[in-house]
Amino acid sequence: MSKPLIGLVLGAVLGAIDGLTAWFTPAVRDQLASIVFGSTIKGIIAGIAIGFFAKKFHSLPIGILFGLLVGAFLAYLVALMQGGYYLEIILPGALVGLIVGFATQKYGKTPATAN
Amino acid sequence: MKWLSDDRLDHLRSIVGNPDFSSTKYTFVKELARGGMGTVYLAEDRELDRLVAIKVLNTPEVTEDLRDRMIREAQIIARLEHPGIVPVHDVGTLPDGRIYYAMKFVRGSRLDEYAAQGASLRDRLRKFQAVCDAVAFAHAHGVIHRDLKPQNIMIGSFGEVLVLDWGVAKIKAQMNAEEQEGTVIGTRDYMSPEQARGENDQLDERADIYSLGAVLQFLLKGQLKVSKAAEAICSKAMASERESRYASASELSEDIGRLLDAEPVTAYRESALEKVGRWVGKNRFLVLLVLAYLLMRIILIFSSRR
Numbered sequence: 001m002s003k004p005l006i007g008l009v010l011g012a013v014l015g016a017i018d019g020l021t022a023w024f025t026p027a028v029r030d031q032l033a034s035i036v037f038g039s040t041i042k043g044i045i046a047g048i049a050i051g052f053f054a055k056k057f058h059s060l061p062i063g064i065l066f067g068l069l070v071g072a073f074l075a076y077l078v079a080l081m082q083g084g085y086y087l088e089i090i091l092p093g094a095l096v097g098l099i100v101g102f103a104t105q106k107y108g109k110t111p112a113t114a115n
Numbered sequence: 116m117k118w119l120s121d122d123r124l125d126h127l128r129s130i131v132g133n134p135d136f137s138s139t140k141y142t143f144v145k146e147l148a149r150g151g152m153g154t155v156y157l158a159e160d161r162e163l164d165r166l167v168a169i170k171v172l173n174t175p176e177v178t179e180d181l182r183d184r185m186i187r188e189a190q191i192i193a194r195l196e197h198p199g200i201v202p203v204h205d206v207g208t209l210p211d212g213r214i215y216y217a218m219k220f221v222r223g224s225r226l227d228e229y230a231a232q233g234a235s236l237r238d239r240l241r242k243f244q245a246v247c248d249a250v251a252f253a254h255a256h257g258v259i260h261r262d263l264k265p266q267n268i269m270i271g272s273f274g275e276v277l278v279l280d281w282g283v284a285k286i287k288a289q290m291n292a293e294e295q296e297g298t299v300i301g302t303r304d305y306m307s308p309e310q311a312r313g314e315n316d317q318l319d320e321r322a323d324i325y326s327l328g329a330v331l332q333f334l335l336k337g338q339l340k341v342s343k344a345a346e347a348i349c350s351k352a353m354a355s356e357r358e359s360r361y362a363s364a365s366e367l368s369e370d371i372g373r374l375l376d377a378e379p380v381t382a383y384r385e386s387a388l389e390k391v392g393r394w395v396g397k398n399r400f401l402v403l404l405v406l407a408y409l410l411m412r413i414i415l416i417f418s419s420r421r
Contacts, residue, residue: 025419091411091415095407096408102400
């Protein structure tokens with residue numbers, strides 16, 4: 001699987017799971033569908049960005065760091081829109097970005113370059 | 116009358132035993148190893164200014180058969196141009212009529228010495244895989260080694276693996292013509308049951324595969340964390356029925372490669388639990404990340420409920 005595709009799939013899956021955990025917070029349970037949708041879109045955007053980055057830069061530590069920063073940044077934007085829950089949104093978002101950053105570098109295939 | 120001291124006498128005795136390279140481009144340096152058929156010496160190639168290993172027949176009474184065997188051995192090795200097989204540089208005859216051949220001098224240690232130095236299981240398996248690849252190459256050229264053992268495998272100073280001593284190797288097509296049934300060729304601890312029975316006309320690549328299995332068993336001995344898969348590879352290679360062994364050294368090498376990559380091996384059918392364990396072992400960091408994520412999620416959930 002190519003690095004951007006891994007980023008997309010993993011970003012979407014982890015984003016959706018991340019959104020679903022809002023069910024455990026009773027205060028926002030009624031908004032669960034929109035949270036899951038938003039979280040999945042956020043995961044997809046982060047995953048694609050991290051995947052394309054991994055395609056360009058072949059370095060596990062840099063890939064992980066980039067994933068962490070992108071995940072944290074997008075989560076920060078979501079928290080801004082929410083107007084609260086900064087820690088509850090940014091921390092998991094950053095960690096999901098970190099996991100996607102690791103997975104794209106480790107498992108993504110780089111297409112062979114022609115001479 | 117002049118008397119010679121004991122030291123001088125010992126020196127003269129040792130010189131008499133050394134081969135006479137005066138008619139060649141080589142200068143004797145020292146003896147390296149002595150085998151049943153020949154002795155290997157370290158010599159200097161004066162023309163190319165390099166050290167070489169020279170194998171010389173032990174006996175000065177050179178029969179036609181011995182001469183042919185020695186030349187054939189040189190020819191067998193010469194035709195096997197592979198990084199895992201010691202190259203032959205030259206073949207010739209000494210003034211006393213003995214045949215010799217010069218080959219690359221490998222600096223390093225034998226596989227048994229390498230293992231004794233405390234090499235890790237992973238490194239041992241990597242070296243073993245390189246041995247399998249060299250043997251597979253020989254098999255592809257119709258050559259069967261017949262005496263594979265740790266003492267016949269060298270690990271060079273840069274980690275290169277070389278299979279040595281092709282003295283009893285045979286070209287498959289010529290197997291029947293030369294040896295009588297019942298003649299046991301090889302080393303007892305590493306030879307296949309059919310080889311031990313002296314069934315020389317029955318021997319094929321799978322006899323070497325048995326020996327490779329015995330070499331693997333030697334490398335695994337005393338190692339902690341030897342997986343069931345590694346043991347199964349060993350058992351399959353050393354199956355007493357040759358039909359049950361790996362069909363080729365390449366297949367054995369591929370299974371070792373899978374073992375090194377934490378992939379399922381053909382020799383062992385793992386349970387669902389073992390599959391999960393292998394996957395977790397292979398993806399340890401990812402599993403740790405996901406666990407960290409889950410832990411963080413649980414902490415956040417509980418902290419938000421307070």
